[in-house]
Structure formats: C-alpha cells, structure tokens
Amino acid sequence: MTRSRRLLTLVTAAAAALATSVGLAPAASAAVDPILASPYIYQWSGNTNTSAIMSATGVKAFTLAFVLSDGGCNPKWDGTRSLTGSDATLINNIRAAGGDVIPSFGGWSGTKLGTKCTSASALAGAYQKVISQYNLKAIDLDIENTDEFENNTVQDRILGAVKIVKANNPGLRVVITIPTETTGPSATGKRLINQSKALGANVDAWSVMPFDFSNGGDMAAMTKSAVDGLKNHLKSTFGWTDDVAYRHSGLSSMNGKTDVAAETVTVANFNSIRGYAASHHLARFTFWAANRDHGNCGGSSSTCSGISQADWAFTKIVAGYTG
Template identity: 35%
Template sequence: MRRSLIAAAAVALTAAGVVFAVTPSAQAATAIPAHVFAPYFEAYNGDSLNGLSQQSGDKYLTMAFIQTASRGSCTVYWNGDTGMPISNATFGSDIAAIRARGGDVIPSFGGYAADNGGTEIADSCTDVNQIAAQFEKVITTYDVTRIDLDVEDNSLTNTAGIDRRNKAIKIVEDWAAANGRTIQFVYTLPTTTSGLADSGLAVLRNAVANNARVDIVNQMTFDYYDNQPHQMANDTKSASNGLHSQLQQLYPTKSSQQLWSMIGVTEMIGVDDFGPAETFTIADANAVYTWATQQGLAELSFWALQRDNGGCPGGAASDTCSGISQSTWQFSHIFAPFTSGGGTPGSPSPTRTSASPSASPSRSPSASPSPSRSTSTPPPAGLANGNFETGSLTPWTGSLCSVVSTPVHGGTKALKAAATSSDNAQCAQTVAVQPNRTYTLSAWVQGSYAFLGATTGAGDTSTWTAGGSTWTKLTVNVSTGSSTSIKVWVHGWYGTGTIYVDDVTLV
C-alpha cells in the first residue's frame, strides 16, 4: 500500500545474512476466523496497538509493516527500524492482551515503502532459506497463523524476488506441516476495476509453479489512478468479479464458492491517495459489507485504523484521518460484524504446546483454563432444547434451520442447518450464564464443515470440523467475562450443503 515513508533513518546491518534458530512450537493457537475483518494498523507511528484495538472494538488487526533495515539485508524488523526487532519485547504484550479478548493479529511484510526501497524481504535477501527463516521467526515469536504479503510497486516487476518469495512460502508451509502448525499466506496486491493487472497475476502464476499455497488474494480496491469517475463500492464488486474469473483459470479444480473464499478486499476509507475522485464513503462501506457477506469473502479490511475518524473533513489523503465527515470508528463499526466462523476450511488449527509469554492460554479448547476460571463447578447455563426432542426449533432461531427425525445422534430428533451458496445457515439461541465463568460447549455434528461456537461480549469463540457422513463431537471452552448472557450457535459452510446437530450442551 502506498504509505508515507518511515521517518526513522535506516541503519546498515553488519549481521546481514544471519539465519535465525527457530523453535518449532509455541502455545496452542487458533486459526483466524473464516470471514474476518482485520483493518491495517500503522505500526510505525508509536500508537498503542492494544489501546486502539480496545477503543475501536476491532479485535483483529493487520500490522503494517515488516521489512529489512537496508537493501541487501536478510534480517527483518518492524518498519525496518533496528530498534523494533522481531521479539516479544516489541508488541508482544499488546498481542497477548488482544488475544485475551478473543482477537488476534496478522503481521504484514512489505508495503509501498519497502517495495519501492528494496527492503521487502524477498527483494532484499537473495537466500531463499534465510527468507523462509525470517517468516518462521515471525510465526514462532508471535505464534501467528496468518502472514500478509503486501507486494506492489517495484516488487511486482522483480521477477527474481517473486520467485524467491514463493519458494520461501513453500518451505515455510512444509515446515509448518512437519511441526504441527497452521499457517496461511495472503497476497495483498493492487488491482484494476476489472481484476488484477498482469503483474499481479504473475505473482500468483509463479506461486502455482512453485507449489506455494496461496490462501487469500487480497485486492487493494483503491488508488486506481486512471482519471476515470469512480463509484467505489461498485468498483470493488467489479474488481472482485474479475479476480474470481482469474482465480478460476489459476485453480480450475476449485468450486465457485471456494474461489470466493480465497478473495479479500482492502478499501482506503474516505479520500484515497489519488484524491477526491476516489472517495470511499459511509454508504460505500455499508454496500461493500452487505455484498462481501453475501459472497462469502475471506477477508475485509481497510487502510488504516488510525484514519477511521472525521478529523479532517474536506481534506486530502492522510495517515491520521479519512478526509470526510464521519464519526470516530464509524467504518470499523460497519465492518465489525463481518467477522464470523471458525478457522478457514482446509486449515484446521492443531494443538501446540510449549511456554510462550505472548500466547493467551484461553485461545484453544485444548489450552489451559483462563485465570478467571473458578476451581468450583459453575452453575448450569440456561441452554434449552439442546437435544431437540420437543420437536420444535424454539428457542433456537435461524431461517434455514429446522428440526428433523433423521438422522439423529440420540433420541428421535435433531437439528438441520441447510447452508446455501450465499448463507451459512446459522442456528442460534441466547443463553443465560454466570459472569466470569468458563463453560464447556459441546455438540454432535454430521455433515461437511460444521461449526460450533458462542458469542460473548469479548467476541466469538468457536471450533469446527471438516466432518462427513458420521457423527463427530465438537467441544470448545467459552469464557463469559462480564457477560450474563451469550449467543450459542452452530452453522454449516457456504456452498457445502446441509449439516445436522444433536445433543448440544453448555456446562
């Protein structure tokens, strides 16, 4: 993304080319939700990561940017600043606090300044193994499950760098699989109003050639610089439709819905770098949110969290305000409900154990109980009709939900959730709970891509299974925090058909 250059001067490294020793495991991590709103956070201006996450209510943030301090180096830092190394001392406590509230972060490599200055890691470093080692260091230091790669400007024409980057991705994906880790890679690329330019497609074609799995292609739907009139929401849709067709050529075995679940969109809220002719409005945000939810996109984002305020109405593009009249965090509040679902299908998050101060013990059902959990047995929760034996859906709700007589796990009735190509068929009920308790939510499910979870004041907690024709038990721990009621839900997955649910308990 085109951003202002980092103010701090780059410091030449004498230790360039050092390969870091990487520990293979950390505490249990949870995959990023299947549909996530994760705006970019400008990590270079001294703002509090956790503070702005709390103020905005944004639980998931994409952290920009990681790059080398000088061209030719193989060591990355936050913002290329040698005073901000990849270590728990840099952002570690903030990330832990965000995770304790049910969120997470996505580190982003590159950005316009790095791509323009030769400090993007694959442009800077000519050793593929050292590039991979830097990815792995970020993954293990912060225990993350998704990496964003912002590739634009000169990085789009550096064919050697493109090839090195994709070879390194493949190494990291193989390393992750061998060490029981989940890791996803996102390519964030500039776009035209009809899809990626050939330079962006070349990055993906090279990934395919190197057997590097690309989980999400995130379009920057702004800065078109084509001197044409723009209606930004419509341009987002047309760019995405074009990308969908392009991905169909690159990945011919994937279904239409699988391709939509590979697509992300990043807007530049308010006035973008081109000027007022490219202005993303509040109305555009509402339209894009509705459309992205209907299409089942993987990711919705914007540049940048610090711009989500009306501090400079009528102004130009700025790092600190949107340039339009709006309330503070208005774009965040519009996009926030987009986050839903468990880990992305095809990328289950395995349990990993080891000591790591930056990981939250409550991020996985298999992790240790959170510190607020009482040693006594919590009072029963108010979940009703969990076995559906009443024959009625009440108090469960959901337009694509019904009670059926077959198949069942126990008794004579079960719940049917019939997902469509545009709706994941969420069936839910609101349940009275005790505050500051941890409950165990369980259910038996049958069918492909069944999700079980709960929404508290701190956000969603969930688990899922790829499933099949047999009954499978799902279990997840739910910490209530200060909430006295939570929403318990189950759902299938867009375009994967019907699931069945039975014997839901919350104890």
C-alpha cells in the same frame, strides 16, 4: 497521505518459551480468525491503543504493518524496531484482550525482505523468525511497487518461501495482497497467481487493494468489479468453481480519501462492499487503516480519513464481517 504500505517446524516448545520470555500472551483461540476481518494498523502514527479500539468497535484482530528488512535478510518492524520491542507489547495487548494479529510483510515503501534475501530458503528463514517469535496462525505478504511486485525473480523467490514456510508450519495460512485494476489484477498480478500454481505455493487467500486506480466515481462498484476480476482469474487458473474462487479472494480498501485526490470511499460505499463480500463469503475484508478511521479532522492524513464520518465507522463495519 501516501501509503507506506502497504527454519523449521511449527510452533515448538522452544518457540513458545521464547514468546513467554518476551512477555507475549499465547496466540488467541481458534475462534478468532486473524485473516477474515482485521483492519491494518501501524505504530508510527497514533491510535495504537488497540484495547480501546476493540472495546469501542468489537473488532477482534488487526493486520500489523509492516515487517521490513533491516538492510539485510533480517526482519524488523519498519526495518528498525526489534521483534521484541513495542510491537511485541502491542501483540501482547491485543491477545490479552481476546484478539489476535496477522503481521504484514512488505508494503509500498522501505527495504523489502524479498529483495534483500537472496534465495527462497533465506527468505523463508526471515519469515520464520517472525512466525516463531509470535506463534502465528497467519501472515500477510503485501507485494507492491517495482522492487517485489514487478520483479519476476523476486516474485518467484517469495512464492518459493511461501511453499517452505507452509511445509514447515502445518496450519499456517498465507495471504498475498496485491494492487489491482478496476477489472481485476494486472498482467503482473496475474503472473504472480499463475506462478503460485506452477510452483505449488498454496496461497490461502489473494487480496486486492481496490483504490488508487481511478479518477473518482462509484468506488463500491469498482471494488466489486476488481474482486470479480480476481475471482475470475483464480477460477481459470486453478479450475475452481465461482464459489471456491470467491472463498480464496479478498479485498483491502482504503477509508475515506485515498492517495488519489478524486477517489473517496464513503461509509455507505464500505457498507455496500461488506454486503458484497458477505454474499460471496470472501476470505478477507479489511482496509487501510484503523489509525485514520476518524472524520471531520481536516484533509486525508495518517490519522484522518479526510471525510465526514463517525470515529471508528469503518472498523465497526469490518468488525461485523463474519464471512
């Protein structure tokens, strides 16, 4: 499977009324942290009965992929689905079951808002439509591929938009998810982090994707090395202690066979990674994706991990993460 990865005011009475008008449940209580332990899930390929997943695993939050451009500076799910359609129903169902969500903007493929919105303020406006529509506590910006991640102008535009939506939505938290090397962020990733400080973007959590970077081997060890590298760069950039830098770090793994044929993240690997995450109190521990959290079902695909595992094994591990 090739991963398709992966303006004003806080929530006003008008935004709340809009949410009600499309049948959305209110945001979940503060006890549910949508950033901390929220596996990715997508609507385009099965297993979107989130109530059943929550009941089977105990997981309380999901990262919903992906919000994209409809061809202009306007957000739609996968670039085609209305904010008030089936995805709104999905959010409603998760919240009705006592959970919450963090929508993810971007990913590997599709047309990105970062490239189609021509200014930071316009991009912030696009983010705000989604924030207001769903009364959000957090958003994930999945920045990868050449269109956003490797374009300095777009990087800065995204960070400028983050600064605006953070100012206009007190309490909103922002995750930025980026590719990584085994030793930590690449030069491109380091630039993004450095610019976040220079521009005052105040990103709450930086999350690396520690997969698709090796020829196989111990994926638990390489994941830990990648996150340590992220922590070290955050520490040197912001002048934080190790503890503070770890608490602004996170990871988004991939269950089972990754996009690289030789790479496999086993259930044992993922348990080891959770132990590491807990020991450092990482801000985010997740994986791509709950839809494929099934084993003994053939090769790696959008609905199968490609390994021998129990159903929901990875989701249960995430559900047990408390930071």
